[in-house]
Amino acid sequence: MTQLLQTLINGLLLGGFYAVMVLGFSVFWGVMGVINLAHGEFLMTGAYLAWLLFTSFSIDPFASLLLIMPIMFIVGFIMQKFLLNRLLERPSLATLLATFGISVILANIHKIIYSADPRNVPVSYSGSFELLGLSLPLVKSLIFVVALAIMLGLYLFLQYTRLGKAIRAAAQNKNAAKIVGIDIEQVYAITAGICIALTAAAGAIISPTQAIFPFMGQPFTLKAFTITVLGGLGQIPGALLGGMLLGMAEVMVATYVPGIGTNLGVVISLLVLILVLIFRPQGILTGLKRMPID
Amino acid sequence: MKNFSKILSKKWGGLTLWGSLIFLLSFYPLTGASGIQLFTATQIFLWVILASNWNLIGGMTGYLDFGHAVFFGIGAYTMGILVTNSSLAFAPKLSFWQALPWTGISAVIFALLIGWATLRLKGAYFSIAMLSTFAATREIVRILRPLTGGGSGLDLPPVLNRPGEYYFMLITMAIVVSLMWWIRRSELGMSLVAIREDEVGAEMRGIDTTFHKLFAFAVAAFFTGICGAFWAWQNTYIDPDVVFFQNRNIIMIMMCMLGGLGTVWGPVIGAVLLYLLQDLIWSNLVDYHLLVLGVLLILLIMFIPYGILGALGNYDTASIVRIFKTSNKTKAKIK
Numbered sequence: 286m287t288q289l290l291q292t293l294i295n296g297l298l299l300g301g302f303y304a305v306m307v308l309g310f311s312v313f314w315g316v317m318g319v320i321n322l323a324h325g326e327f328l329m330t331g332a333y334l335a336w337l338l339f340t341s342f343s344i345d346p347f348a349s350l351l352l353i354m355p356i357m358f359i360v361g362f363i364m365q366k367f368l369l370n371r372l373l374e375r376p377s378l379a380t381l382l383a384t385f386g387i388s389v390i391l392a393n394i395h396k397i398i399y400s401a402d403p404r405n406v407p408v409s410y411s412g413s414f415e416l417l418g419l420s421l422p423l424v425k426s427l428i429f430v431v432a433l434a435i436m437l438g439l440y441l442f443l444q445y446t447r448l449g450k451a452i453r454a455a456a457q458n459k460n461a462a463k464i465v466g467i468d469i470e471q472v473y474a475i476t477a478g479i480c481i482a483l484t485a486a487a488g489a490i491i492s493p494t495q496a497i498f499p500f501m502g503q504p505f506t507l508k509a510f511t512i513t514v515l516g517g518l519g520q521i522p523g524a525l526l527g528g529m530l531l532g533m534a535e536v537m538v539a540t541y542v543p544g545i546g547t548n549l550g551v552v553i554s555l556l557v558l559i560l561v562l563i564f565r566p567q568g569i570l571t572g573l574k575r576m577p578i579d
Numbered sequence: 580m581k582n583f584s585k586i587l588s589k590k591w592g593g594l595t596l597w598g599s600l601i602f603l604l605s606f607y608p609l610t611g612a613s614g615i616q617l618f619t620a621t622q623i624f625l626w627v628i629l630a631s632n633w634n635l636i637g638g639m640t641g642y643l644d645f646g647h648a649v650f651f652g653i654g655a656y657t658m659g660i661l662v663t664n665s666s667l668a669f670a671p672k673l674s675f676w677q678a679l680p681w682t683g684i685s686a687v688i689f690a691l692l693i694g695w696a697t698l699r700l701k702g703a704y705f706s707i708a709m710l711s712t713f714a715a716t717r718e719i720v721r722i723l724r725p726l727t728g729g730g731s732g733l734d735l736p737p738v739l740n741r742p743g744e745y746y747f748m749l750i751t752m753a754i755v756v757s758l759m760w761w762i763r764r765s766e767l768g769m770s771l772v773a774i775r776e777d778e779v780g781a782e783m784r785g786i787d788t789t790f791h792k793l794f795a796f797a798v799a800a801f802f803t804g805i806c807g808a809f810w811a812w813q814n815t816y817i818d819p820d821v822v823f824f825q826n827r828n829i830i831m832i833m834m835c836m837l838g839g840l841g842t843v844w845g846p847v848i849g850a851v852l853l854y855l856l857q858d859l860i861w862s863n864l865v866d867y868h869l870l871v872l873g874v875l876l877i878l879l880i881m882f883i884p885y886g887i888l889g890a891l892g893n894y895d896t897a898s899i900v901r902i903f904k905t906s907n908k909t910k911a912k913i914k
Contacts, residue, residue, distance in 0.1 A: 320703050322710075371881065378643055381703050382832070383880050385645070389829060389873035397866050503825070507711045514704075552718055555711040559696050562704060 291419050292540045293533070298425045300532030302491060303512060304525045305432035308439060309484035310509040315518040316456040316476045319369055319380045323388035324509050325502025327481050331357060331488025332497045333395055339406045339492075346406055346492050347431060353489050354482040361481025366474040373473075388502065395499040403496040411493065424493045431490050435483065440521050452476050504551050511554040514561055531557065593843065594760055601753045608742045617741040621813075623854050624748035628755045628806050629827075630834035630846035632799040635759060637832065638841035639768060640795050641775030642698065645706045646713030648827040650800040653689050654682040654807030655822045656720060659733040662812070675738075675812055679805065686804025687797045694796040698789070701778075710828075717823035732818025735811060744813055751809075755802050760843045762798075771795055775841070826869060830857075833872065836879050839886030848887055 310324045321327075334353045338344040344352070364387070372379045413422040443449040454462040455472045463469050495501070512531050516523025534557065535550050608617060629651070637643050661671055661678035697708040720727050727733070762768040770791050773781040782788050811817045830853065838849025860868050883889070 320707070322707075368877065368881075375884070378702065378706075379880055379884065381643070381706060382836075383877055385829065385832075386873045386876035386880070389826075389869055389876070393867075393870040393873065397870070500825075503710075503714060507707070507714060510707050510711075549718060549722070551711065552715040555708070555715040558708060558711060562700055562708070563696065 287418060288540070292536055294419055294421065295540075296533035296536035297529065298422070298429050298532075299536055300529035301429040301432045302425075302487070302528075303508065303532050304528030305435050305483070306487040306491075306505060307509045307512040307516075307524045307528055308436065308521070309480035309482075309487070310506075311513045311516070311518065311520070311524050312439075312483075313477065313480040314513060315520075316452055317365075317369070317373070317473055319373075319384065320510070321480070322381060322384040322506055323391060323502075324484060325505035325507075326388045326391035327357065327361075327484040327502075328488035328491075328505050329395065329497070329499065329502040330360075330391060331485025332492040332495070332501070333399060333404075333488075334485065335489035335492040336404050336406050336497055339408075346408065346489050347427065350431075350486050350489055353485050357485035358478040358482040360478075362474045362478035364481070365477030366470070369477070370470050370473060388506070392499050392502060399499065401499055403498040405496055406492045408493045422494075428490050428494070432487075435486060436521060436525065439479075439483065443521075448472075448475065507551055508554045511558040511561075514558060594757060597753075597756060597760070601749065604749055605746070608745055614741045617745045619858070621741075621744050621748045623851055624745075624752040625806055625810065626830070626834065626850040626854050627752050627847050628748075628802055629831050630838070630850040631755050631759050631843075632803050632806075633831040634835045634840065634842075634846040635762065635771075635795050635799045638835055638845070639763065639775065640771045640792060641841075642792065642796075643706045643832070644709045644799075645828055645832070646709035646711070647799070647803060647831055648823065648825075649693075649709070649713045649716050650686045650690060650803035651807035651810070651827060652716060652720070652819075652823040653686045653800075654804030655811035655817050656727055656733075656807075657682040657685040657804070658808035658811045659728075659735055659817045660726060662735055663733050679808060682808035683801045683804045686800040686807070690797050690800030691793060694793050698792045698796060713823065713825075713828065717819050720823070721819045728818075730819060732816060732821075735815045735817070737815045738812070744809075747809065751802070751805065756843070756847060758798075763843050767791065767794070772841070826872075829872065829876070833876055833879070836876070836884075836886055839888030842886075842888050845886050845888045852887075 306328065309327070310321055313319055313321045313324075331353055334356065335346040335349050338349040338352065339346060368383060368387075369380055372383055408424065410423050413420045415421075443453060451462070451467050451472050452475070454465070454467060455469055455476075459469060462472075508531060512524065512527035514527075515530060516525070516527030531554060534553055538549060538553055604620075607620065612620075629647075633644065633647050636647070658675075658678050661673045661681060662675065663672070693709075693712055697705055697712065700708055721730050723729070762771070770781065770786045773784070773786060774788050774791060778788055807822070811822070814821070834849040834853045835846045836849070837845075837853055838847065839845030857868070857872070860871050864871075879886075
């Protein structure tokens with residue numbers, strides 16, 4: 286019983302991280318219709334920035350968010366403005382290949398700069414505390430709290446600010462948004478900046494618990510895709526639910542299937558992806574926007 | 580260049596040109612070429628086969644497969660398991676020729692199983708499902724230690740026969756490209772192109788789209804599996820990371836895009852050019868090799884999405900209409 290509860294808690298903590306990890310991917314896809322295959326590589330960039338700030342200036346990874354997010358906002362803004370906006374007239378496969386190219390470039394730039402050796406961020410507070418007989422890892426709980434805070438922030442931003450409303454309008458109907466005077470290319474560039482900043486933030490907060498190396502990104506991209514398909518496009522509640530489900534599934538398999546360990550995350554997410562796409566292509570939450578399968 | 584496209588557009592022109600090229604190439608080892616020259620030529624042939632196969636599913640049928648190297652890996656591992664001497668749970672110790680058919684067959688079986696699930700997905704969904712399949716298969720191979728040797732890999736019996744390898748790849752390449760040429764002109768190929776242009780429309784015209792897609796997928800998987808098996812034999816060592824190598828996916832796609840997606844000769848031209856370019860980059864700046872390729876991929880998409888054959892004005896042969904169909908406005912800009 287305690288083991289089951291402990292597994293559920295671990296799944297919940299992992300799911301919270303997955304939920305914030307997927308936001309950037311999901312909003313990118315929902316607003317611009319671009320599947321960002323460089324998602325995991327931007328996450329890796331965030332993790333490396335956190336590592337750099339931690340080792341050179343001993344800035345805590347959670348505090349470094351304040352620096353990393355603005356930097357990555359600019360990177361995303363430039364990428365959308367000068368590359369992807371020019372490809373939007375073409376079908377989605379052109380942007381798919383372009384982001385594939387970006388992922389190769391990013392991974393290899395990092396390999397050249399930092400070499401392929403794995404790095405880690407050894408924060409001082411890496412213990413765990415007891416709660417009702419269950420052990421909660423301190424760092425993972427902190428990640429969970431920060432993830433929820435980021436999600437709430439994004440939700441409030443999209444719901445109540447003028448810019449957030451413009452972004453939602455652009456996602457709902459591009460042409461109508463143009464007619465009412467929204468500068469669609471500018472809104473796209475800002476959205477891309479926000480998405481990349483969120484992705485890098487996810488990378489920065491995961492850095493204390495994970496080895497950082499240049500080719501760590503791809504599993505994250507694949508999991509983000511699965512979660513988005515599970516939860517529905519550009520939906521914050523959907524992202525939360527999908528992330529929780531995938532996190533639970535992974536932790537359950539790692540705990541209860543003997544002799545496998547934690548390396549099967551990608552396999553599980555592939556199975557989930559194929560099952561969902563075959564049986565429920567509209568996502569698990571009903572009443573949300575249907576997936577635009579072209 | 581105009582004469583070249585004229586020959587290609589004649590009924591038997593392309594195949595005649597191809598036949599004479601193969602005939603000339605078959606004399607290359609007799610001219611006293613060194614081992615490394617033959618090795619380079621063999622690698623180029625290997626990549627021509629891989630690119631042509633990718634083109635069958637990605638270019639002609641319009642299903643961009645981001646994980647096609649999974650069949651390469653399946654072929655390589657089947658070969659490794661069947662011929663290896665190590666103490667695995669299952670090691671029949673066959674010879675190369677005895678093992679070769681099974682590599683292709685296992686790739687086809689895998690393709691039918693995975694294609695049954697993934698080929699019903701459209702567009703980007705298919706691409707990412709295949710990318711996941713690729714990554715997932717690598718992890719499964721790593722875990723199946725009693726069968727595949729896990730992360731420490733398999734040692735194949737060492738052989739060195741450069742002229743033999745050269746002729747084997749030359750003949751396979753001749754067969755594969757001729758097959759692609761035939762498929763492109765046959766009713767089968769027309770059906771594939773119809774699926775690419777408008778799948779629902781094709782179905783309404785009475786084309787069995789599921790059968791055609793699975794058939795194209797299986798053919799592409801068969802020869803990719805054979806290539807993987809050959810590569811494993813030549814390399815004499817395989818492990819999950821060298822066999823399921825992410826860059827192989829990228830390079831296959833780039834070769835087709837460079838030459839011209841959906842054409843018979845595009846992948847051939849693209850594979851030769853990109854391999855030579857890669858060799859050049861590799862020998863001068865090893866570290867920047869993939870970085871340069873990534874930049875090249877983006878430049879290709881932005882400036883010549885129709886590939887070299889398309890840029891030569893050969894729009895009919897290089898019709899990649901559904902994949903990179905531009906609105907009239909941007910088309911005018913490209914011209």
